[in-house]
Amino acid sequence: MSETAEADIDAGDLLPNDHVQQLALSGEVTQIHRGASQHYADEGDRFVIDGTTFEVTGVEDRTLGDMTDADARREGSESLEAYKKRMERVHGGNFDWDDSSTVVRYQFEPVED
Helix, strand or coil: CCCCCCCCHHHHHHCCCCHHHHHHHHEEEEEEEEECCCCCCCCCEEEEECCEEEEEEEEEEEEHHHHCHHHHHCCCCCCHHHHHHHHHHCCCHHHHCCCCCCCCCCEEEEEEE
């Protein structure tokens, strides 16, 4: 990842791995939910992936129970059920879906430099 003066945060701080970063670059991922125990970005923060600058356009506290199929699609899954299965797989059995668990939704989009 090449950084520019426009970057406020490192893409890797918000987007957990290169695969997710590449999905963001292709437009398949436009938001991500992260655990509320750590703050990853503020609205207006910018990050760079392979020369493309993105801006965080929304940061919202939610619960897992607030998530919808549309949210799952914006995170690269075909449905909420597929998203749940992906989270279980990614977290290696250390993840139990609890509708009351607090998460933060970070929405972002590419911007012109």
